[in-house]
Amino acid sequence: MPWRSRVLNAVWFGRAVRSQILIVFILINLVAAVIAGGVTIFKAGAATRIEIAASMRLAGVMVSEAVQLIQQGVPAEQFLKTLPAQLRLVRHVRIFVRDAAGVVISDTDRPGATREGDRAAAPTWFARLIGPPVERHVVPVVANGAGIGTVEIVSEPRDEIAEVWENSVALAAIGGATVLVVIGILYIVLGRVLDPLTALGGALRALERRDYKLRLARPKVLEFAAITDRFNALAGALEAARTENLALNRRIITAQDDERRRTALELHDEVGPSLFGLKANATSIAKAAAAMSDSAARAIEERVRDLTAIIDHLQSINRSMLNRLRPMALGHVPLQEILGELVRERARQHPDIVFAPNVGTLARSYGDTMDLTVYRCVQEALTNAIRHAGAGRIEVQAADLSGTAAPPGDGGPRLELAVRDDGVGIAAGMAPGFGLHGMRERVQALGGDFTIETGPGRGTSLRIVLPLPSRPDGSADPADYASSTP
Numbered sequence: 480m481p482w483r484s485r486v487l488n489a490v491w492f493g494r495a496v497r498s499q500i501l502i503v504f505i506l507i508n509l510v511a512a513v514i515a516g517g518v519t520i521f522k523a524g525a526a527t528r529i530e531i532a533a534s535m536r537l538a539g540v541m542v543s544e545a546v547q548l549i550q551q552g553v554p555a556e557q558f559l560k561t562l563p564a565q566l567r568l569v570r571h572v573r574i575f576v577r578d579a580a581g582v583v584i585s586d587t588d589r590p591g592a593t594r595e596g597d598r599a600a601a602p603t604w605f606a607r608l609i610g611p612p613v614e615r616h617v618v619p620v621v622a623n624g625a626g627i628g629t630v631e632i633v634s635e636p637r638d639e640i641a642e643v644w645e646n647s648v649a650l651a652a653i654g655g656a657t658v659l660v661v662i663g664i665l666y667i668v669l670g671r672v673l674d675p676l677t678a679l680g681g682a683l684r685a686l687e688r689r690d691y692k693l694r695l696a697r698p699k700v701l702e703f704a705a706i707t708d709r710f711n712a713l714a715g716a717l718e719a720a721r722t723e724n725l726a727l728n729r730r731i732i733t734a735q736d737d738e739r740r741r742t743a744l745e746l747h748d749e750v751g752p753s754l755f756g757l758k759a760n761a762t763s764i765a766k767a768a769a770a771m772s773d774s775a776a777r778a779i780e781e782r783v784r785d786l787t788a789i790i791d792h793l794q795s796i797n798r799s800m801l802n803r804l805r806p807m808a809l810g811h812v813p814l815q816e817i818l819g820e821l822v823r824e825r826a827r828q829h830p831d832i833v834f835a836p837n838v839g840t841l842a843r844s845y846g847d848t849m850d851l852t853v854y855r856c857v858q859e860a861l862t863n864a865i866r867h868a869g870a871g872r873i874e875v876q877a878a879d880l881s882g883t884a885a886p887p888g889d890g891g892p893r894l895e896l897a898v899r900d901d902g903v904g905i906a907a908g909m910a911p912g913f914g915l916h917g918m919r920e921r922v923q924a925l926g927g928d929f930t931i932e933t934g935p936g937r938g939t940s941l942r943i944v945l946p947l948p949s950r951p952d953g954s955a956d957p958a959d960y961a962s963s964t965p
Contacts, residue, residue: 496676497669501662508658512651519650523643524609531611531634534571538632542574542618571639575631600637601644609643610636675703679710691718728924733848736805740847743804750797758790806854814850815841815877818857822875825861832870838877845894849945852921853877853896859914860898860941868902868939881947892947893927899940905933918943 491499577583600606614634620627675698685693691714695707761783768779801807808817815838822836844850857875864870874897881892915931922929927945 495673497666497673500669501665504662504665505658512654515654516647519647520605520608523647524611527609527636527639527643528611530639531571531614531636535614535616535632535634538572538574539616539618542630542632571635573633573635575633576628577631578628579626581629599641599645601640605644605647606637606640610640672700674698675700675707679706682710682714686714686717689721691715691721725924725926728920729848732921732924736848736851739804743801743807746797746801746804747807751794754790754794754797758787758794761786761790805851809850809854810844810847813841813843814845814853815839817850817854818875818877821854821857822861825865829865832865833872835872835874836876838875840878841894842879845947849894849925852925852945853894853943855921856896856918856941856943857898859918863912863914864898864900864902864939868900868904870900870902870938872901874899879947894945894947896943896945897941899938901938904935904937904939905931 491502494502575583611634616632618630618632620630675695678695682693682695693714694711697704697707765780765783768776768783770776771779806817818838818841819836822834822838826832826834845853857877861873861875864873876895876897876899878895880895919929922943922945925945927943930942931939932942933939
């Protein structure tokens with residue numbers, strides 16, 4: 480990503496809407512502050528020049544009038560010493576009184592002198608921006624036709640610049656405080672106004688998790704209210720579609736299970752006895768061949784052995800197909816015993832693996848479809864852990880969390896199944912196999928949740944939650960399980 484794109488993403492595109500609006504507001508205020516500062520400096524410079532020019536004119540008139548007093552008999556030496564005191568109230572000027580030799584004998588701004596309206600000096604950069612050029616006027620003092628000294632009037636805009644600086648700082652402080660208050664108000668108001676968008680984002684994440692029952696409260700802002708209405712309508716449509724899909728998937732799975740059950744019954748009731756009959760006939764043929772001549776008997780016995788081997792192979796295939804289609808004990812033996820026997824069979828086949836089953840809290844049956852789903856999930860999870868995970872320990876847990884057995888506030892009646900192993904885990908990016916797909920489809924068709932937690936070197940944890948039929952009081956109803964059992 481180019482550096483410009485990264486900067487723009489960090490400064491603008493990667494921020495929330497409220498932050499973007501506040502950034503725009505702050506930038507507008509900064510531009511306004513720069514413009515206002517420029518206008519203030521321009522106006523202050525013009526006003527300072529006018530003020531200094533007026534002060535210089537006033538000081539010149541007052542000095543000229545004061546010089547006339549010498550003509551009225553005031554001693555010249557006393558006049559020169561008292562003149563600065565008479566002019567000390569004139570603002571924005573500095574008066575130097577020199578004698579005939581050019582030595583300064585009095586100064587309105589001498590060290591230690593106090594002047595009305597003295598203020599703290601403005602910064603140098605500000606004084607340079609608005610300060611006018613220094614002006615100087617020299618007024619000669621003449622007595623009896625002889626020059627006795629001079630009065631020099633020098634413009635001194637420090638007080639005026641300091642006053643403008645104080646006013647500017649006060650206005651900037653008031654403006655800054657006002658902007659901060661407005662930003663705070665905007666932050667709160669925008670948060671309230673944009674809350675529906677935050678809620679909408681959370682609701683969309685809930686839809687992503689397939690929680691279609693969520694509905695948003697209708698906000699008062701018309702635009703957001705329209706968006707909320709559309710979201711609620713979408714959630715309702717998705718919920719209805721999901722309900723229809725679940726019902727359809729359940730019917731499909733039920734039909735598949737019924738077909739498998741019928742096929743298994745035919746294999747058990749038709750193919751099994753037929754193979755048994757063939758084996759019995761082959762045995763009788765072998766007994767009949769024993770009464771024949773040696774050469775003929777040997778030929779027949781050899782053919783019978785071949786035929787018996789083929790029949791044994793077919794019977795093995797038939798039993799394997801029966802087990803894959805549907806365990807014959809399902810629906811006749813309690814589910815927990817079937818699962819326990821499945822785990823014990825795997826333990827006999829793989830004595831190097833530690834199996835830890837805990838399935839003692841299940842009902843006798845939850846219906847043919849539910850029982851078969853639980854059985855297939857445990858069977859597939861054990862197969863994956865043994866074949867692919869290289870596990871040294873496998874835990875199988877199944878619990879009926881219905882009625883008072885369910886933790887408080889933790890949903891309705893349900894059956895939870897967990898299979899954990901300490902194997903190598905599933906590598907990142909590895910696509911799930913057909914077995915996992917099949918388990919997920921069966922679980923979701925029953926309205927359940929299917930989750931896998933895994934990682935390289937962290938083992939694999941499979942968790943399945945299946946909802947159970949409930950009574951009005953929220954507890955599971957065993958009659959509902961029996962009603963769906965064949």
